[in-house]
Amino acid sequence: xxxxxGMFDRLRPEGRAALIPxxxxxxxxxxxxxxxxxxxxxxxxxxxxxGVPFSDPIADGPVIQRATERALARGVMLRDVLTMVRRFRxxxxxxxxxxxxxxxxxxxxxxxxxxxxxxxxxxxxxxxVDVPPEEGGxxxxxxxxxxxxxxxxxxxxxxxERIDRIGALATGFVYYVSVKGVTGSGHLDxxxxxxxxxxxxxxxxxxxxxxxxxxxxxxxxxVAGLADAVIVGSAIVGRIEDLxxxxxxxxxxxxxxxxxxxxLRAAIDAARRH
Amino acid sequence: MxxxxxxxxxxxxxxxxxxxxxxxxxxxxxxGGMFVPETLMHPLAELRAAYERFLADPDFQRELDDDLxxxxxxxxxxxxxxxxxxELGGAQIYLKRxxxxxxxxxxxxxxxxxxxxxxxxxxxxxxxxxxxxxxxVASATVAARLGLECVVYMGEVDVARQEANVYRxxxxxxxxxxxxxxxxxxxxxxxxxxxxxxxNVDNTFYIIGTVAGPHPYPAMVRDFQAVIGREARAQMLERxxxxxxxVMACVGGGSNAIGLFHPFIDDSGVEICGVEAAGDGIxxxxxxxxxxxxKPGVLHGNRTYLMExxxxxxxxxxxxxxxxxxxxxxxxxxxxxxTGRARYVSVxxxxxxxxxxxxxxxxxxxxxxxxxxxxxxxxxxxxxMPKDRTIVINLSGRGDKDMHTVxxxxxxxx
Numbered sequence: 048x049x050x051x052x053g054m055f056d057r058l059r060p061e062g063r064a065a066l067i068p069x070x071x072x073x074x075x076x077x078x079x080x081x082x083x084x085x086x087x088x089x090x091x092x093x094x095x096x097x098g099v100p101f102s103d104p105i106a107d108g109p110v111i112q113r114a115t116e117r118a119l120a121r122g123v124m125l126r127d128v129l130t131m132v133r134r135f136r137x138x139x140x141x142x143x144x145x146x147x148x149x150x151x152x153x154x155x156x157x158x159x160x161x162x163x164x165x166x167x168x169x170x171x172x173x174x175x176v177d178v179p180p181e182e183g184g185x186x187x188x189x190x191x192x193x194x195x196x197x198x199x200x201x202x203x204x205x206x207x208e209r210i211d212r213i214g215a216l217a218t219g220f221v222y223y224v225s226v227k228g229v230t231g232s233g234h235l236d237x238x239x240x241x242x243x244x245x246x247x248x249x250x251x252x253x254x255x256x257x258x259x260x261x262x263x264x265x266x267x268x269x270v271a272g273l274a275d276a277v278i279v280g281s282a283i284v285g286r287i288e289d290l291x292x293x294x295x296x297x298x299x300x301x302x303x304x305x306x307x308x309x310x311l312r313a314a315i316d317a318a319r320r321h
Numbered sequence: 322m323x324x325x326x327x328x329x330x331x332x333x334x335x336x337x338x339x340x341x342x343x344x345x346x347x348x349x350x351x352x353g354g355m356f357v358p359e360t361l362m363h364p365l366a367e368l369r370a371a372y373e374r375f376l377a378d379p380d381f382q383r384e385l386d387d388d389l390x391x392x393x394x395x396x397x398x399x400x401x402x403x404x405x406x407x408e409l410g411g412a413q414i415y416l417k418r419x420x421x422x423x424x425x426x427x428x429x430x431x432x433x434x435x436x437x438x439x440x441x442x443x444x445x446x447x448x449x450x451x452x453x454x455x456x457x458v459a460s461a462t463v464a465a466r467l468g469l470e471c472v473v474y475m476g477e478v479d480v481a482r483q484e485a486n487v488y489r490x491x492x493x494x495x496x497x498x499x500x501x502x503x504x505x506x507x508x509x510x511x512x513x514x515x516x517x518x519x520x521n522v523d524n525t526f527y528i529i530g531t532v533a534g535p536h537p538y539p540a541m542v543r544d545f546q547a548v549i550g551r552e553a554r555a556q557m558l559e560r561x562x563x564x565x566x567x568v569m570a571c572v573g574g575g576s577n578a579i580g581l582f583h584p585f586i587d588d589s590g591v592e593i594c595g596v597e598a599a600g601d602g603i604x605x606x607x608x609x610x611x612x613x614x615x616k617p618g619v620l621h622g623n624r625t626y627l628m629e630x631x632x633x634x635x636x637x638x639x640x641x642x643x644x645x646x647x648x649x650x651x652x653x654x655x656x657x658x659x660t661g662r663a664r665y666v667s668v669x670x671x672x673x674x675x676x677x678x679x680x681x682x683x684x685x686x687x688x689x690x691x692x693x694x695x696x697x698x699x700x701x702x703x704x705x706m707p708k709d710r711t712i713v714i715n716l717s718g719r720g721d722k723d724m725h726t727v728x729x730x731x732x733x734x735x
Contacts, residue, residue, distance in 0.1 A: 102503060102634040103620060105515040106358040112502055124632040150356060150619045155633030177356045177619065181346060202360035204522060209362060227360060228520040 050143040050171045051196050051219035054093055055254045055275060062319045064271040066091055066312050067256055069147065069280035071098035071114035072131055073123025075291035079300055081134045083287075086301040088142050091312030095135075096174070096278065099128050099148030106176045108231035110281040113288060125152040125161070129168040136169035145172040145198055145219075153186070162189040172196035172219045180216050187216060200224050201247060201255075203239070214251030220276060221253050226260040231281025235260040237269045244273050264314035271315040279311055340586040342656060347536020347623075350659065352652035355535040357515075357622045364522045369537045371442050376544070381437065388433045389548065392466070393423050395430075397549075399556035399713070405683045412566065412706035414699055416686070416716040417553045417581065426689065426718030427549060427577040428459035432528055434545035436463035439526035446470040446525045450514040452479055452507035452573070453644035453691065454486025455718055456530030461495035471495040474513040476506040479643045486722050504637040507573075507647045511621050531574025532651030535622030539651050546580025553713050554584050561711060567592045567702070570715035571694040572612065572665065573645035575654045577717035586662060595654060596698040598640035599667035609638035611650050612658050612665040625652040641670035641726065642690035644718075672697040674730065677720065689718035690726065 048056070058065055068087045072080050084095050100118040104111065125148075132144055146165065153161045153175065165173065173195055178186065180199065190197055196219030201210060204227065213221065225240050226233030240257060247255055257270045258278025270277045286307055290300045342349045355365060375381040389395040400416045419427035432449075439447060447464045449471070451457030457473040464471035473495050480487055480499045490497050503509040511534075518527040532539045532546075550568070557565050568585050570578035572595040585591045600608035608614065611626040618627040620635060628636050628648040640646045657663035668676075673690060676697035681687045688696060695714050703712060720727070728735045 103508065103512050105512050105621070106360075106519065108516070109502075116502075119634065124634070126632075151627075151629065151635070152633035154618055155629065155631070176358050177622070179355060179357065179359055179362050181362075182354050182356055200359040202358070202363075204360050204363040206363060209359070213359075224358075224360060227522055229516045232520060 049194060049196055049219060050141070051094065054143055055220065058093065064274055064315050065093035065256070065276035066308070066315055067094045067096055067276050067278040068092050068283050068308050069096040069098060069278065070287070071100060071111060071118050071284060072128040073100060073118030073121050074114040074284065075117055075287060075300070077121055077123050077127060077131070079297040080131050082297060082301045083304065084135045085138065086305040087308055088139060090305040090308035092142070092308060094143045094145060094276070096145045096147050096280070097128060097132065099125055099146055099152060101149040101152060104149065106229055108229040108281060110231045110285045110288065114284045125156055126164070129164050129170070132170050133168040143171040144169065145174055146170055147174045147176065149177050150175050158186045158189050162193045162195065166193040166195060170195060172198045174198040174200070174222060176200065180212050183216065198222055203227055203243060207250060210247055210250045214253070217251070217253055219253070220256050221247070221251065222278065223247060223255055223257045223274070224259045225257050228259070230259055233260050235266050235269065237273070240270065241273050264310045267311045268314035268318040271318040277311070277315055283307065342653065343536065343540050347540065349653050349656035351617070352625050352655040353536060353539055353623050355622060356619050356624065357535045358519060360519050360522065361535070365535055365537070371438060372537055372541050375438060375441060381441065384437055385434055388437070389430065393429050393433060394421065395548065396552045397421055399553060399560065402684050405680065406703065408683060409700060409703040411704040411708060412702070412710040412712050413708065414703060415557065415565070415711060415713045417549060417713060419549060419577065419715060419717050420686070420688065420719035424455070424459050424462050425721065426455040426459070427546060427580060427715070428456045428530055429462065430548055430580070431530065431542050431545040431576065432456070432459040432463045435526070435528040436467055436469070439469065439528070440467055442526065444524060444526035446472070446521065447528055448472045448474070448514050448517050448525055449528045449530060450474045450507065450510040451530060452510070452646055453642065453689070454479070454483040454490070454722060455644060457495070457497070458486050458489050458493070460528050460530070461490040461493035464495060465493045472517065473497050474500050474510040474517070476500050476504070476510050478505045479507065479510070482726060483643055483722060484725065506638070507643070508635065508649070515621070531576040532579045532653060533574045533621055533623060533625065533649055539623065539653055542576050543579045543583055543653065546576050547583045549577070549580040549715060550582060550584035553581060557711070557713060564588050564591050565713040566706070566710045567594055567712040569594045569596065569695050569699055569712055571596050571645060571691050571717065572650060572654060573598070573609070573647050573691060574649070575651035577715050579651060579653055581713070581715040582657070582663060593657065593663035594698070595663055595665045596695045597665060597667040598642060598645035598694055599669045600639040600641070602669055603667060607639040608667065609640040609645050609647060610667040611648060612654060613667045617655065620649050623652045625649050625655045641673060642694070644689070644691040645694065666698055668694050668697040674727070676700055677727065686716070687720040688716060689720050690723045692717045
């Protein structure tokens with residue numbers, strides 16, 4: 048069983064939703080990322096989503112775009128991200144890690160080389176934002192052959208046919224994008240999310256994570272009552288940006304962001320389903 | 322070595338079969354496709370369905386034809402540049418005068434078509450990306466005419482070097498958003514337009530200005546621009562009694578080029594030649610010539626030739642012409658290159674500028690800097706060909722928008 052499936056299996060009997068924090072690898076600097084990942088786990092994260100920097104992140108809002116630019120300015124490339132995962136795994140063999148990024152860096156590395164390197168580094172799943180099921184092809188079969196979970200996005204615009212198509216390919220969990228928009232945008236409409244999650248759950252048998260509009264602990268708590276996982280990206284990355292702008296040390300960033308993640312955890316657990 | 326006719330046979334599958342790309346999923350061989358976030362997959366499917374429905378609808382076709390005739394001013398003339406041909410001393414050069422269209426470039430052929438489609442789909446808001454500003458102006462123009470809200474995304478660098486077009490767009494009632502992310506040029510304007518579309522899919526129609534982006538855009542924009550090649554083909558037959566020996570156009574994203582080329586693809590005797598921007602020179606790395614010096618990758622919804630580094634990051638491009646300053650190229654061009662049906666060359670900023678001055682002085686036609694790239698290559702090729710051979714060049718736009726750039730290079734303050 049994959050680390051991701053195992054994680055959801057452990058949480059299910061407790062009625063707890065998983066907490067999935069996101070960070071762009073290399074932001075604000077490459078030496079902070081692994082400490083941040085450990086800090087997330089200490090604060091109650093169940094899975095970590097690690098953003099792979101790409102020059103043209105069309106699905107990301109301004110906060111994550113700027114994080115990407117900071118990471119690229121430090122020269123953080125796909126192979127460096129894999130090194131960070133390898134270093135994280137030296138101390139943590141339990142917490143699943145999903146890479147989230149765009150296809151072109153993987154295309155240039157080569158599908159097979161990427162699948163080999165990701166599996167060897169200890170990556171558990173891959174979400175490639177600009178690869179819908181229609182374009183997966185060889186990459187999907189290679190990732191699957193390496194026991195890497197294929198995480199797909201579902202959107203408010205995904206109709207029944209698309210949900211089925213994605214359900215047939217996805218493993219680990221699916222990621223429901225709760226707003227029409229880029230990362231960090233929009234306002235969470237809990238009723239609309241609840242309606243769509245009912246439709247999705249009726250068509251596929253995988254845990255469903257919800258992300259893209261969750262700004263604070265209150266949002267996280269509201270979503271935890273509906274979803275199997277709560278994914279928080281821009282709210283975390285925005286805090287990292289503010290801290291880096293004020294010249295905060297790596298330790299201070301890990302501590303402050305860890306405290307925010309702990310608040311999210313508390314709100315999620317308070318909303319535990321009975 | 323494979324001959325050209327072998328390549329064409331491979332391209333079409335059968336010797337006798339007509340060119341039929343893209344396939345049902347929008348692929349041109351390994352290129353094209355739909356590499357977009359999930360949120361856009363359903364809107365793209367809707368767009369495809371609407372486009373296919375209206376393509377077959379005689380009412381839509383009649384409306385489009387009327388607009389192209391009465392609003393755009395088609396057919397555009399085919400002009401025999403006799404004096405320039407004589408000076409070059411070789412092949413006869415014919416210019417397809419897209420610069421005479423309303424708004425001064427070929428871009429309007431496509432925006433008229435997509436805006437009609439937007440209205441029929443019930444969309445009330447139009448967004449567009451622009452580099453040189455020609456597509457932005459063409460989009461703002463049709464939006465004004467149809468009473469649609471219009472937002473144009475333009476890189477901060479391009480806003481600065483194409484001031485006049487920014488003002489034109491604002492006069493037409495469009496909001497021009499200066500994009501400050503990434504390299505602050507056309508590719509970043511495209512990123513920002515995609516982000517807008519993801520956010521406002523319900524009421525918004527994204528008019529992509531070139532033959533790139535996810536399916537169905539490369540095919541749809543080509544179909545709207547192919548009027549250029551259909552007219553040119555008929556005009557050459559009428560004028561000279563035969564097809565041209567060469568058809569030639571500049572290639573940035575490649576919409577004016579594919580518009581001219583597409584109706585000639587099955588004419589195996591017609592050589593197809595696209596001209597990219599070599600900027601300071603291919604060897605300097607400061608250029609915008611992905612077909613000549615890039616490699617395949619995925620950007621802006623399609624697989625195509627790109628300018629990228631060893632880590633798959635898209636690199637900054639350079640060209641004197643904002644409209645060619647783009648690190649990708651339409652996927653159909655990638656396929657035409659790989660199959661050998663078209664060949665792609667490049668000319669430098671300096672060569673393009675020389676051609677700009679030459680056409681202006683010799684024919685009294687001030688071309689756009691983009692177009693000047695095609696003219697510069699024709700000036701090299703024509704003298705190597707006999708005088709009874711012909712070259713058709715797509716004179717894709719007029720140079721009024723480039724007055725500041727050219728004056729500055731000549732050390733003149735306007």
